[in-house]
Amino acid sequence: MKVVVAGSSGLIGTALVDRLSAEGHQVVTLVRRAAQSHGEVTWNPDAVTLAPEVLAGVDAVVNLAGAGIGAHRWTDAYKRLLLSSRVNATRTLVDAMLALDTPPRVLVNASAQGFYGDRGEEVLTEEAPAGRGFTAELCLAWEAEAGRATEESSGGIRVVQLRSALVMSPRGGTYGRLKPLILAGLGGPLGTGRQWWSWVTLEDEVAAIRHVIDSDVSGPVNVGAPEPARQREFMAALGRALHRPTLLPAPTFALRIVLGELAAEVLASIRMAPDALQRSGFRFRHPDLGSAVPWITGSSDASRTGSDP
Numbered sequence: 001m002k003v004v005v006a007g008s009s010g011l012i013g014t015a016l017v018d019r020l021s022a023e024g025h026q027v028v029t030l031v032r033r034a035a036q037s038h039g040e041v042t043w044n045p046d047a048v049t050l051a052p053e054v055l056a057g058v059d060a061v062v063n064l065a066g067a068g069i070g071a072h073r074w075t076d077a078y079k080r081l082l083l084s085s086r087v088n089a090t091r092t093l094v095d096a097m098l099a100l101d102t103p104p105r106v107l108v109n110a111s112a113q114g115f116y117g118d119r120g121e122e123v124l125t126e127e128a129p130a131g132r133g134f135t136a137e138l139c140l141a142w143e144a145e146a147g148r149a150t151e152e153s154s155g156g157i158r159v160v161q162l163r164s165a166l167v168m169s170p171r172g173g174t175y176g177r178l179k180p181l182i183l184a185g186l187g188g189p190l191g192t193g194r195q196w197w198s199w200v201t202l203e204d205e206v207a208a209i210r211h212v213i214d215s216d217v218s219g220p221v222n223v224g225a226p227e228p229a230r231q232r233e234f235m236a237a238l239g240r241a242l243h244r245p246t247l248l249p250a251p252t253f254a255l256r257i258v259l260g261e262l263a264a265e266v267l268a269s270i271r272m273a274p275d276a277l278q279r280s281g282f283r284f285r286h287p288d289l290g291s292a293v294p295w296i297t298g299s300s301d302a303s304r305t306g307s308d309p
Helices: 011-022 076-098 134-151 173-183 202-214 231-242 252-267 275-279 289-297
Strands: 002-006 026-031 040-042 060-063 106-112 158-164 166-169 199-201 219-223
Touching (some): 011 166, 011 202, 060 202, 076 134, 106 134, 106 202, 134 158, 158 202, 166 289, 173 231, 231 289
Parallel strands (some): 026 040, 060 106
């Protein structure tokens, strides 16, 4: 199988490329810098141009490209970058796919749990409508651009929209940002701590991408463990594994002062259910905190922890 990966330098992209290569697949990565190997192709998604022949003979395209959601404070300029980096990258790939007589059979396009917005106690399957707020609007635009691959192609390219939860990995991701806080004794509740956090280990995230490439699933796919957790329960489980207390809270007003508009994402309650993945036969290696926390932290004595109903 030949797979093109955009956004290959990030946490998920790097792990996905490693897995595909280890399985013996031919992987082409799209890079913004000058190509340094035969497996790299330089592209400029800001200009929305990519030679269609780059995708000729390709079986699958995986698009993970986009500026980091939490990399900077959300100024108006950075919000424009978050949107344009995702929409332009997706548009560039879709335009190149549509220009081919025989396009790749599947586009696996990143999206995010932010599609649903802050939904409190509601259990969110893929059938749930979009929420409100900037990330919901961003995901709607992102998914609409990817959807063109199906709507405008004569053969109906299969499109999968990955609405990914918070990705946890020993090497970084959300856990990489939480760990220093926990080690410093600052891993207490954020706001009330009762908001639902949907999460997924990097291992399951990559396995899910591999699964949807090979399966016939299409449309939105929630990529999150089947047992979300309250934010305070999640932090407590990590704290126990790292032998640190997680009692000192971060009040809502303080988060808003420090993070600005991004605080709304930290405080949002998103309780996703991975219905589409599970119906298609996918099995999570880390379905709950009890199985995930030891893998995330590298500990062996982290206790099994359930969610507070």
